[in-house]
Amino acid sequence: MSKLVEAFADRTYVGQKRFVIYGLGGSGKTELAVKYAEDNIQNYWGVFFIDGSSQENSSASYLEIAKLGGVEPNAKAAKNWLATRVMPWLLIIDNADDEEIRVEDMIPAGTNGCVLITSRNPAHKSYGTVGERYLELMQMEREEANDLILKAAEEPSPWSASLTDSAKVICQALGYLPLAIVHAGKAILLGLCSWTGYLGFYQRETERIRRKRLRQRDRSLSPGERRIQDDDDNMNVFSSYEILLQSLETSQEESAQDAVELLLVFSYLHCQNIRVDVFVHAAMNPMKETKASEKEAQENAELEKRIPRLAKKSWSSWLQEMVLRLSRYIDTPPLLISALKNHENLSATNLEDEIYDRLRRALAVLVRRSLVMKQERSDERYCMHPLVHKWVRERPEMSASQQALWSQVTGAILASSILFPPLGDNEDDRIMRRELLPHILHVRTCQATITDRLKENRGTRKSVWPTITPRWGRREALEAARFSFVYSECGLFQDALQLQSQVRDFAVGLLGEQHPLSIKVTLFLTGTLYELSRASEATRIQRRVYEVCVESLSERHPLTLMVADLLGASLCFLGRWSASLALHEKAVEGLREIYGADHENTLKAIRNLGRVYLRYMEWEKSAKMHRISWDGMKKRFGETHFETLVCMEDLAMSQMRLGGDYVLESHEFMMFVLDERKRALGKEQPYTLLAICNLGRVKSAMGKHAEAARIMKDAVEIADRNLGEDHFGVLAGKTHYAQVLVNQGRLTEAEEIFHTVINKPQYKQSTDEDGEHPDRLIALWYLTGCLEKQGKFREALDICHSLMKSLADIGGEGLGVKHKFATMVQDEITKVEELIQDAKKASETTMFLTLPK
Known part of the structure; x- marks a missing residue:
């Protein structure tokens, strides 16, 4: 301990202080690191723990730090946040044993902080930088x-x-x-x-x-x-x-048998931060979903009575329903541990208490034996020693088939604890889902390893009988869909897309592409494609879904109308405003007839209609639509609900264009939206960053250009780091930030940013059948103003001409040149041409005056 204290107390060392403890498994490396942290906690602003057993586990551990820092739930954002803390902090990287592990990738960059590494690998002692740099633990005294x-x-x-x-x-x-x-x-x-x-x-x-x-x-x-x-x-x-x-x-005691089952499940979860309430949610959620399904069925029945045409079903629709019911009937229920099932004749409240009590009794048995530990300063959270954690899975008694069973049980528990929207739409559930990510990653890694092992085993056995391979059925599809939901919320969009593609293929194969379930799964997938900046691909799929809905359900079916609204929003993003406007108007009219003016689906369609009016520069119409949707959402969900805040933000951006007192109200709106998103989503969540950029735009409209530039610069840098420089949101943020720089007079900086944005290939890849992407046109338009202020009239004129050419191609049949924006560009061409002529005359006059007399 004294060597550790002496090393980290060295004030002469300039740079990040690192020390390595290495030695045999079970020699007390982790215990020594934790003891040092506990004894010296007063010297540190914060103490953080990372599982260094793999790069994946390290990234998962950083999610906890990200949550504390209020930044995006990814390792990159968490490491950056930690690296920028000037107050002293201690980071413990535990169990970094594997020779393939790059420990340097787990350490925050920069010179701040202290890092304590524990490992069984002597080679990792080279990472030490202070004091004696490392300590070998062999045995206790x-x-x-x-x-x-x-x-x-x-x-x-x-x-x-x-x-x-x-x-x-x-x-x-x-x-x-x-x-x-x-x-x-x-x-x-x-x-x-x-x-x-x-x-x-x-x-x-x-x-x-x-x-x-x-x-x-x-x-x-x-x-x-x-x-x-x-x-x-x-x-x-x-x-x-x-x-x-x-x-x-x-032992024949119930608590002992429960303890064994719980220990096996724990071994397939991540070894840290195991929440007891996850198990309780797994048992209770099916009842919540059943009630929600019954309520939806009742609402649909009432709709069909009120609007008889909705009750009509084709022979193929009836057959698909029968197939779905049959698949539910023959599908086995999810595998759960004994403590989570067979609780008949109990109310929901009593059932929850019964499950908690039974789990606590089993956990007390495990804690008493030091097989699991209750985490310090935590409520109902447990952990396991890494060595025991691994041995439970790999002890000689565990055959590959048993491992497959228990990894499946663990996956089923995790999946059952996740509710599909609109259920689970509260802050506590969102936090829990993000904390599930390390456990989902761990169990899926285990399952992949076990699957490979089973395949190898089958390959080595010679048999005259055909080999039966595990099927991918409804249960597996539901599990994949729930896990993909968590992946999406945590920003792992590529992983989410892979799972969603499998789920969609299964649903379409079982039910056909026209079944409502297949349609909803497909739309879920297109949302992920948008997050990956694959807008054209997503829109193409949505078009097909809309065609399927019209063919199988009719144009005025509620699902068709909601798909129309979603497709309209996508077309608006791609610049197909005429088609978008038609779809949104149809959706608003139809949804209002079916659900009423105050229903969430109707209000969303009205909001989307307001966004198209904004693109048409119909500021008053846009503001009117957004105020209607905002008032409705506020009455339905409250003023701090996610959807209400989206409507308020849209209203603020519409009213900003109207000028005068509207700008002041927009500023109040954006301050409220930003504060609520910081509280509910974190400081670096994409919607929070969007609110910062929109607040900056409002401040700039108020003449506060320096303040606007400062907050937008920080937001754009965070978005660039978390989402990548090619993300559409990042490019839009840079465009508006550059325009604020223009307003501030920082023209050279602004021009450089504009050129970077307009040269990005993402815009070309995400245009529709004709024309430019609207966001690129906006960047080009802002660039002309920047060039004009610098006296670069020829360059500005060239861009204006290219804008007119692009507008002629947008929308087909010359619709682009009928837009108000085309009139603005033409006026700018006239103005710049006059400036060029004035500059030419001024130049000729100067030459004449300087000629020798």
């Missing part, structure tokens, strides 16, 4: 080990000589490894054996494990089957742990 086992066994002091002699013999046999010693003390405490009888237990367990491992290794199996390598250094820990687990497996 004998007296320390004796004290530890006696305290773990809760033996009252003073200790007799015979007791301490027995403790010394056990500690020596266990290699003085703290984790093994704690397990031994717990076994004695629980009465599994006496002090004098423990070594007999231990030696028999060690021999049993070795025999099983040798049998596995000696069989002529594929490399994937030989998953457990000899590791005599850890045998002391494994054997001592097995004694405790065996006692649970042989």
Whole structure:
């Protein structure tokens, strides 16, 4: 401990202070790191913990730091946030054992902070920078080990000589490894054996494990089957742990059986931050979804009574419903542990209490044996030692088929804890879903490894019978859909897209592309495509969905109208404003007839209609639509709901164009939106960054250009880092930021940004069948003003002519040149041409005056 204190107290070292603790598994590396943090917490503004066992786990751990910092839930944003904290902080990177791991990728950049690394790999000691740079932990001191086992066994002091002699013999046999010693003390405490009888237990367990491992290794199996390598250094820990687990497996008590099941599930979750409420949600959510489904069915039935045409169903629609019902009937329910099922005749409240109580009893059994630990300063959150965590999954008793079963159980629990929208639409559920990401990543990695192993096993067995491969059915599709929802919320859009594509293929294959379920899954996928800046592809799919809806459901079916509204929004983004306007007007009229003027779906369509009017520069019409949608959402959901804030933001941006007092009201609106998004979503969430940029635009409209430029610069840099420089939102943010720089007189900086934006290939890739992307046209228009102010009239004129050519191509049939924007560009051409003529005349006059007389 003194070496650690001395190293991090060095004030002469300039740079990030790093120290490495390495040694055998179970030698107390993690415990020493945590003890140092606890004893010296007063020296640090914050202490943070990273699982260094893999790059994926490291990234998942950074999500917790991201949440604390209020930044986007990704490792890049979290590391940047930590690197910019000037107050002293300590980062513990634990369990960085693998030779393939690049520890430097887990460390925040810069010179701030202290980093403490624990590893079984001696090569990682090179990362140390201060003091003696590293410390090797081999074994505990004998007296320390004796004290530890006696305290773990809760033996009252003073200790007799015979007791301490027995403790010394056990500690020596266990290699003085703290984790093994704690397990031994717990076994004695629980009465599994006496002090004098423990070594007999231990030696028999060690021999049993070795025999099983040798049998596995000696069989002529594929490399994937030989998953457990000899590791005599850890045998002391494994054997001592097995004694405790065996006692649970042989017990007939409910709490012991629950504890075994819970331990197996924990081993397929990430080893840190395991929330008990996730298990409770997994048991309770199916009832919530059933009630929501029944309510929706009742509302649909009432709609069909009121509007008889909605009740008509084709033969194919009826058949698809039968197929779906049959698939639900023959599909097995999700696999859950015993504590989460078979609770008949209990109300929802009593059921929740019963599940919590049963889980707590099982967890108390595990904590009592030190098989899991309750996390410090946390409410109902647990963790496992990494060595025990891995051994539970890979002990010799666990066959590949058993591993497959328990990884499937774990996946089912995680999936069942996730509610589909509109359920689960509150802050607590959003936080829980983000905290699920490390666990989803871990269980899916385990499942992929187990699947590969099962394939290898089948490949090595010769049989005359056909091989049965695991099917991908409704349960797997639902699990993938729920996991993709979490991926999307956490910004892992490529991973989300992969899962959503599988779900869509399954739904279309089972039900056909015209079934409402297939349509909803497809629309879910197009939203992810938009997040990946694949707008043209998303719009093309939405067009097909709309055609399918019209063919199978009719133009005035509610689902068709909602798809029309979504497609209209996409076409508006791509510059197809005439087609977009027609779709939105149809959607507003139809949805108002079906649901009424105050329904959420109607209000969203009105909001989208207002956005098209904004593109047409119909400021008053746009503001009117947005005020209607804002008032409606506020009455329906409250003023701080996500959808209400979107409507308020749209209203602010429409009114900003009207000038006068409207600008002041827009400023108030944007301040409110920004404060609420920071509170609910975090400081770096994309919608928060959008609010900052729009607030900056309003401030600039008020003449506060310097303040606007300052806040927008920070937001654009964060968005660039989190979303990537090619993201449409980032490009739009840069465009508006550059225009504020123009207003501020920083013309050279602005021009450079404009040129960067307009040369991005994303705009060309996301244009529709004809013309330029509207956002690029806006950037070009702003650029002409920037060039004009610099006296670069020829360049400005060339851009204006190219704008007119682009407008002639937009929308087909010359619709682009009928837009108000075309009149503005033509006026600018006339103005710039006059400026060029004036400049030419001024130049000729100057030449005449300078001629020799």
